[in-house]
Amino acid sequence: MEVAGFLAAAAEIFGGSIPGFWPIVGLSLGVTLTAVALAALIGMPAGALLAVSRFPGRTILIVTINALMGLPPVVAGLLIFLLLSRSGPLGFFGWLFTPKAMILAQVVLVLPIVVALTRQTIEDLWREYAEHLASLDLTGIRAVPTLLWEARFSLLTGLLAGFGRASAEVGAVLIVGGNIVGHTRTMTTAIALETSKGDLPLALGLGAALLVLTLGLNILAFGVGRVGARNAG
Amino acid sequence: MHGPTSIMPLRVEGLSFEVNGRRLLTEVDLTLDRGGVVALVGPNGAGKSLFLRLCHGLLTPSAGAVRWGDGDGRRAGVKAHAMVFQKPVMLRRSVGANLTHALAAAGHGRAARRRRVEEALVRFRLDHLADRPARVLSGGEQQRLAIARAWALDVETLFLDEPTSQLDPAATRAIEETIVMLEGEGRTIVLATHDLAQARRLARRVLFVLGGRIHEDAPAAAFFTEPKTPEGIAFLAGDLLA
Amino acid sequence: MNHFTRRTLLAIACLVASPIGAEAQSPAPAATIVVASTTSTQDSGLFEYILPIFTKKTGIAVKVIAQGTGQALDTGRRGDADVVFVHAKAAEEKFLAEGFSEARRPVMYNDFVLVGPKSDPAGVAGGKDIAAALAAIVAKKAPFVSRGDKSGTHMAELALWKSAGIDLAAARADWYREIGQGMGATLNTASAMNGYALTDRGTWLGFKNRGDLVIAVEGDRRLFNQYGVMAVSAKKFPHVKTREAESFVNWLTGSEGQKAIADHKIGGEQLFFPNADQPGA
Numbered sequence: 008m009e010v011a012g013f014l015a016a017a018a019e020i021f022g023g024s025i026p027g028f029w030p031i032v033g034l035s036l037g038v039t040l041t042a043v044a045l046a047a048l049i050g051m052p053a054g055a056l057l058a059v060s061r062f063p064g065r066t067i068l069i070v071t072i073n074a075l076m077g078l079p080p081v082v083a084g085l086l087i088f089l090l091l092s093r094s095g096p097l098g099f100f101g102w103l104f105t106p107k108a109m110i111l112a113q114v115v116l117v118l119p120i121v122v123a124l125t126r127q128t129i130e131d132l133w134r135e136y137a138e139h140l141a142s143l144d145l146t147g148i149r150a151v152p153t154l155l156w157e158a159r160f161s162l163l164t165g166l167l168a169g170f171g172r173a174s175a176e177v178g179a180v181l182i183v184g185g186n187i188v189g190h191t192r193t194m195t196t197a198i199a200l201e202t203s204k205g206d207l208p209l210a211l212g213l214g215a216a217l218l219v220l221t222l223g224l225n226i227l228a229f230g231v232g233r234v235g236a237r238n239a240g
Numbered sequence: 241m242h243g244p245t246s247i248m249p250l251r252v253e254g255l256s257f258e259v260n261g262r263r264l265l266t267e268v269d270l271t272l273d274r275g276g277v278v279a280l281v282g283p284n285g286a287g288k289s290l291f292l293r294l295c296h297g298l299l300t301p302s303a304g305a306v307r308w309g310d311g312d313g314r315r316a317g318v319k320a321h322a323m324v325f326q327k328p329v330m331l332r333r334s335v336g337a338n339l340t341h342a343l344a345a346a347g348h349g350r351a352a353r354r355r356r357v358e359e360a361l362v363r364f365r366l367d368h369l370a371d372r373p374a375r376v377l378s379g380g381e382q383q384r385l386a387i388a389r390a391w392a393l394d395v396e397t398l399f400l401d402e403p404t405s406q407l408d409p410a411a412t413r414a415i416e417e418t419i420v421m422l423e424g425e426g427r428t429i430v431l432a433t434h435d436l437a438q439a440r441r442l443a444r445r446v447l448f449v450l451g452g453r454i455h456e457d458a459p460a461a462a463f464f465t466e467p468k469t470p471e472g473i474a475f476l477a478g479d480l481l482a
Numbered sequence: 483m484n485h486f487t488r489r490t491l492l493a494i495a496c497l498v499a500s501p502i503g504a505e506a507q508s509p510a511p512a513a514t515i516v517v518a519s520t521t522s523t524q525d526s527g528l529f530e531y532i533l534p535i536f537t538k539k540t541g542i543a544v545k546v547i548a549q550g551t552g553q554a555l556d557t558g559r560r561g562d563a564d565v566v567f568v569h570a571k572a573a574e575e576k577f578l579a580e581g582f583s584e585a586r587r588p589v590m591y592n593d594f595v596l597v598g599p600k601s602d603p604a605g606v607a608g609g610k611d612i613a614a615a616l617a618a619i620v621a622k623k624a625p626f627v628s629r630g631d632k633s634g635t636h637m638a639e640l641a642l643w644k645s646a647g648i649d650l651a652a653a654r655a656d657w658y659r660e661i662g663q664g665m666g667a668t669l670n671t672a673s674a675m676n677g678y679a680l681t682d683r684g685t686w687l688g689f690k691n692r693g694d695l696v697i698a699v700e701g702d703r704r705l706f707n708q709y710g711v712m713a714v715s716a717k718k719f720p721h722v723k724t725r726e727a728e729s730f731v732n733w734l735t736g737s738e739g740q741k742a743i744a745d746h747k748i749g750g751e752q753l754f755f756p757n758a759d760q761p762g763a
Binding site for chain 2 (some may be wrong): 051085135136138141142143144145156157159160237238
């Protein structure tokens with residue numbers, strides 16, 4: 008790989024002279040942020056509830072969720088594919104090869120991370136807060152909103168981990184999205200495509216762009232966490 | 241101050257608590273009337289905190305019962321007693337927001353919350369700290385905030401668990417003034433302390449706890465001048481009690 | 483639920499709502515059809531050239547899923563595409579016989595080329611006889627990279643071994659590398675290990691990481707590669723957009739589509755040769 012070729016490709020990409028680059032970035036971010044937000048909406052309350060409740064089978068459930076954090080993306084992709092295929096049980100949605108399918112696949116990938124990290128964080132916090140909240144009659148599900156808000160900065164880290172997994176992922180979105188140009192082509196599937204076309208500088212340039220975006224988001228989240236934590240003590 | 245209806249008296253009947261077969265509190269029977277400061281004294285591990293938690297409903301008794309005068313210790317469904325812990329939990333938000341949270345949990349509306357928070361901040365001299373993160377306050381300020389939080393809820397009875405054990409003399413004095421103020425408002429204070437001088441300064445009635453039993457239950461003056469039991473005598477003399 | 487429960491939920495809801503809005507931004511044209519096609523047509527840039535012409539004329543947007551031929555046919559079999567546009571006649575006729583489409587129409591052909599390293603360990607460079615070249619590769623045990631993914635190119639490759647009289651099952655050994663991936667990945671692999679590979683000319687022309695690879699054998703009639711198009715049967719899948727699908731098929735095989743195909747060039751070279759008018763192709 009020539010450095011010059013890579014630099015030229017990177018300059019072209021960021022200079023906007025490659026048509027369709029920014030839509031790809033927009034779609035990637037849109038899909039992944041939506042997936043992470045949905046996973047947060049479902050996973051954070053679920054994880055918190057799991058942390059503060061006791062029921063038979065709880066340990067098995069926790070171990071299962073922890074294991075699902077390592078679910079191979081292609082497997083997740085395949086399952087969603089079979090579900091959403093016209094011949095599958097959810098085929099009538101007509102979601103296959105649309106951004107909706109990609110969001111669904113990424114939610115499946117991110118949800119276990121969000122649930123597991125939330126559960127861990129809230130359980131630690133719960134040890135400190137339980138008596139005070141019980142004193143205020145906030146027990147069980149009534150304690151969840153307070154605990155989530157108190158853990159907000161730690162949870163942000165968990166969401167970042169989820170974002171990382173979703174945005175870096177190629178197998179699942181390729182299978183369920185179909186890598187359709189202008190419609191379901193994301194940064195990672197575009198990288199896979201350019202690699203297969205042998206255009207390694209362009210693939211690497213796209214990779215660099217993805218890195219820059221991820222880095223930027225992490226810096227942002229880190230800054231928010233830092234400032235927020237200082238202000239909240 | 242709460243009109244004719246009161247959650248007091250608090251009747252404790254045959255109250256026992258055990259963990260894994262170990263008895264930590266044994267058959268406590270007593271009645272706490274409305275008003276005044278009642279001090280629970282005794283060495284560490286005597287069962288003082290445990291007693292407060294059982295009364296406050298944080299723990300379920302192994303035997304016996306805690307009965308409030310009005311039935312459930314609530315007014316309009318909201319707990320009318322509060323507890324301030326030895327190490328109070330400070331939420332990761334501002335001093336003002338810590339007060340707001342407690343009021344919201346008790347179901348107060350927005351306007352009532354704002355008014356009550358304002359009053360609490362002024363009364364407990366925390367108004368200059370209102371926007372400060374609660375967790376960076378000094379120990380004394382945190383304890384004051386914790387009491388302010390209970391006061392804001394306008395509870396009738398407060399359980400205070402060693403509120404000054406980790407404070408310097410100046411902060412301790414400030415808390416004691418606060419307790420006198422709360423008593424002056426007609427509230428009932430149940431204060432667990434191992435500081436005999438504090439109990440002497442504040443309490444009207446003293447419960448001497450040792451080994452999970454109430455050994456003496458007497459007016460403060462009587463307990464401090466002529467304790468009835470050998471254990472009481474030894475404790476007041478400062479002798480080590482196992 | 484109390485006040486701050488509602489407030490927290492509201493905050494999370496706002497957080498969620500913002501990116502969802504961004505997702506629904508692509509404006510929907512009158513209609514959209516899904517075409518399951520092959521990596522070779524996509525990688526050669528054919529669709530990028532001809533589809534805008536079609537969409538402009540008809541208002542029908544076309545979403546292309548680029549897969550191997552076998553996979554593309556399966557996508558049609560599950561009802562996940564409205565049209566399949568692939569290149570493996572026998573497999574297409576099976577699809578037809580199974581009732582997944584009412585009719586197959588020939589569209590165009592391109593050709594395969596055998597590429598290999600400049601050093602030419604099998605001594606086949608410049609030849610016109612693909613069967614002889616394959617026999618030489620077997621004899622020299624020169625590295626050969628196969629798609630191995632049931633794609634049209636893979637099926638064509640297997641047919642070529644057969645027509646050369648080579649029993650691949652018996653002859654294959656370490657020299658025969660089946661990677662189970664697309665055309666581009668196969669060329670990358672061949673380039674990295676200085677092996678031979680069979681590729682369609684379009685992908686080859688568009689491929690940028692050639693290393694030492696050059697064309698070794700081309701021009702043999704047996705290397706011609708016919709593409710066919712089929713609309714997925716509405717009898718099997720009532721949800722397919724038959725009208726739009728038929729419109730696409732008719733345009734592709736009509737004079738305008740045929741001209742667009744002929745006009746698509748890379749570096750001045752025509753990649754696909756329209757032959758919709760040639761019965762039996």
